[in-house]
Amino acid sequence: MARVKRGNVARKRRNKILRIARGYQGGSGTLFRTANQRVMKALCNAYRDRKRRKRDFRRLWIARINAAARVNGLSYSKLMGNLKKADIQINRKMLAQLAIINPKSFTSVVSSVKN
Numbered sequence: 468m469a470r471v472k473r474g475n476v477a478r479k480r481r482n483k484i485l486r487i488a489r490g491y492q493g494g495s496g497t498l499f500r501t502a503n504q505r506v507m508k509a510l511c512n513a514y515r516d517r518k519r520r521k522r523d524f525r526r527l528w529i530a531r532i533n534a535a536a537r538v539n540g541l542s543y544s545k546l547m548g549n550l551k552k553a554d555i556q557i558n559r560k561m562l563a564q565l566a567i568i569n570p571k572s573f574t575s576v577v578s579s580v581k582n
Contacts, residue, residue: 528563535566539577549580 481499487509488495488502495505533543541549550557555576565573 525559528559531563531566532559535570535573536577539574541577541581546577546580553580555580 484503484506485497485499487506490496491502491505494501496502529543532546536543536546557576562573562576565576
């Protein structure tokens with residue numbers, strides 16, 4: 468069989484990886500082997516952290532709602548339970564925004580739920 472040299476294909480594959488690795492420090496951005504390792508690791512981290520970002524934001528919103536609810540004399544769990552009973556469908560992101568940007572309206576929401 469004839470020898471296959473992979474001329475253009477190999478160069479395109481390497482350049483694709485090096486293009487992704489542009490801006491990495493040291494040999495990680497210029498040497499193919501280390502750049503390939505760094506890119507694979509970066510892609511794994513990016514995939515994992517897209518999932519983790521959702522968790523982190525939810526934790527942040529819950530912490531903010533809890534702090535604002537306690538100022539109004541209610542715990543987070545009581546507030547969320549009462550919101551469900553009162554059939555007020557407002558998500559955690561919006562509640563957290565209300566608590567920070569417009570505390571008066573958050574207080575009105577809490578007072579409507581307390582009764």
